[in-house]
Amino acid sequence: MKNKVYATMDEAVADIPDGSTVMCPGFSGVGVPRNLLAAVNRQGAKELTCISNNAGTLDELVDVGTLVEAGQVKKMVCAFTAPTHPSMVTPFVRMYNEGLVDAELVPQGTLAERIRIAAFGIGGFYTPTSVGTELAEGKEHREMNGRTYVLEYPLPADYALVRAWRADKFGNLQFRLSQRNFNPIMAMAATTTIVEVENDVLDIGEIDPDQVHVSGIYVDRIVKIPDDGIWDGAKPGL
Amino acid sequence: MKNKVYATMDEAVADIPDGSTVMCPGFSGVGVPRNLLAAVNRQGAKELTCISNNAGTLDELVDVGTLVEAGQVKKMVCAFTAPTHPSMVTPFVRMYNEGLVDAELVPQGTLAERIRIAAFGIGGFYTPTSVGTELAEGKEHREMNGRTYVLEYPLPADYALVRAWRADKFGNLQFRLSQRNFNPIMAMAATTTIVEVENDVLDIGEIDPDQVHVSGIYVDRIVKIPDDGIWDGAKPGL
Amino acid sequence: MTAEKTKLTRQQMCDRLAMEFQDGWIVNLGVGMPTLCSNYVDDSREIINQSENGVVGYGPLAGEGEEDRHLVNAGGQHVTPLAGMGIVHHADSFGIIRGGMIDVTVMGAYEVAENGDFANWRIPTRKGGGIGGAMDLAAGAKRVFIALEHTTREGEPRLLKRCTLPITAPGVVKMVVTDLGLFAITPAGFELLENAPGWNPEEIQELTEARINISPNLKDFRFRG
């Protein structure tokens, strides 16, 4: 079978073309594929559409906001397009206000389910979320069993950049604690899934089949985070 | 917190009233809650609607077909209402042909997703499965992105009977290998979830949080399978 | 005897909402003020904290040096693992939320209306909005509790007849705590259940746009301990 293990982050993202849609997981700074995002930043792909819970933070760490600030992102699809506090003016917020980047605002649970159905061949789903709000305007409504729902559509992507705790050479993945968040569903939804992994890539068979969080059938490329990579302040190999 | 551990299967199912909708997982004989089904058979609840992959087999083991044969089931919702071979005339097939039990035939993947969306508060979903077949007749069709889908609705239940490998006292569950099948989604979709478990009920904290297959928030009652229970031919406690 | 006129602190407000939590409840606390609810401890009951990122049953905030870099709550605070904790991915986490498993969600808000509407995601004078999981929680949780200051910094009321800002969900709020008291929202609108020390209902009404009904069992505000 094709070798999925890449030596460097740069090689793993080298072919991402301008105009791609890229999924960027992570939540509250945990499970963010910072090494792959740094590589995409170096690689320079432009006109990207990025799908992510938020559009970057004020901290110095590499995240999707790094790509936004570098002008690589055409559009964000995310659950936050304004800061939670007016003082938190991220590069995205500044650029969005100036019209330099576009955005689609999606409730977080709808975002997650739209990603999941993109992976799973479902054409649309009805959610009660956002009914009665400005965000539901123009969306198709339907009453079923006495409750009103809006129709939401799949959100697929060309690439997913994923951060995992452990991976085997086939690409079976495990995540640790709240690192999981958007990582599994994005890994499953994208055409090409690229994973940065915190531990050494394991031999096939080293992960218990009952404890696989994402099947290797969804994973295309795997890169071990190097010791001098971005470790979120923890020691390598934790 | 409320004690969820019951001493016997009979106590755990004692209050299931006539007319209930009951989910019965299992696939090809693995992960079938045979001990709870035997207890429901003893308990005698009638007019049940049972949701299950199939409607029973020809073997002697207790399964949903046992309830059908006993006249406890009004309607089956399942993926097989005819035998895969004409010679395999199960009690269900005989009774269905004679009009003694009703049935709704659902493609297996649609069945699984309808159960999942019942758990997850989704009002309906569009699937390409069954489009162009007799089974899609009368269903709402919709073309999206050049593909035709049919609309399918949630399939909730009053009770789920579940077979698990390990459980802790909070109700966190683990399944082993193909035992998993419909068990997690049914456990999540039913109002009251009753679990028979193969190993001794563990203290809270004994299951790794990253390896919980069903959160205890979904589980209401847990019973250890006794040594003289139904073990599918394997030794107790395997 | 008249109590000295005191506004409630944020911790006192959140304590009061937390007193409503029942044994075994699954609770989702919004980022910011609502997280203070977890500081209220009542050993006679167990609360299951759920956060949007898929953690079910996390424990108190991690102390200095105790942080696990893989474990945070929805606000990004490091929390400690609690025995019985379980993890799900984001779609399954919002399955829990949308599926009605959350007994109560506590959120902050800019405004709450007597019809149960509330607004906490967008100020129309600013571009964009910050929804996060608020709309899913508001639509999915069994109960929505709101904690907010009774008036804006400029003294404008936040308890309104109708929200003026874009709402997060219609008609879902069941209970509201402000620095002036505890309120239920009933089909008849706001009902003052408990007043802050030294504040009489008329004084509270003056700082409120909506009409406030006074509970026949009006009590003094209940504090911790």
Next chain:
Amino acid sequence: MTAEKTKLTRQQMCDRLAMEFQDGWIVNLGVGMPTLCSNYVDDSREIINQSENGVVGYGPLAGEGEEDRHLVNAGGQHVTPLAGMGIVHHADSFGIIRGGMIDVTVMGAYEVAENGDFANWRIPTRKGGGIGGAMDLAAGAKRVFIALEHTTREGEPRLLKRCTLPITAPGVVKMVVTDLGLFAITPAGFELLENAPGWNPEEIQELTEARINISPNLKDFRFRG
């Protein structure tokens, strides 16, 4: 030299389809005859077997005494675990299937039509039907291969202009093997790619309702080894 006129065995039929599987393909084999595909071994490639019950990457059938009571394929046969195997629940398993991750599904059928329709779930003279995962697999897999006897026990053709039985999915079949040969289904209909030993295209056409196009590269049927 003329080969002796021979009908293909079920194993030979399934071997031939299995020869089409490419390295790394994810394969779902239907219950019954199609499981014979897994008996064809080609060490130059790796095949990932997926079954409806959520097993991804299982191994060969378990030998006597080697069975794990928790591990079966879709047909209920005990299989062995293979290194790299992973388990998902039923909704996620059909997520794999519906989501287009299955490179090929092999199924049996009562009938196949030149427009790519096939029928394998219901005989209208009997009440009910047995769908299982067939409609999901047919709608979701990248390729549908069908293995079936060329005619019924009564000698009636199974390769038809149009299916007479209720279909499982419209227009999805890409390749068909029968006991008389290997066929592609193209926009022009059935195309005979390989004929069973001793059978010439005219003889095969006589047992077929649909018109059979003959491949310009018509070959002898390829056997194992």
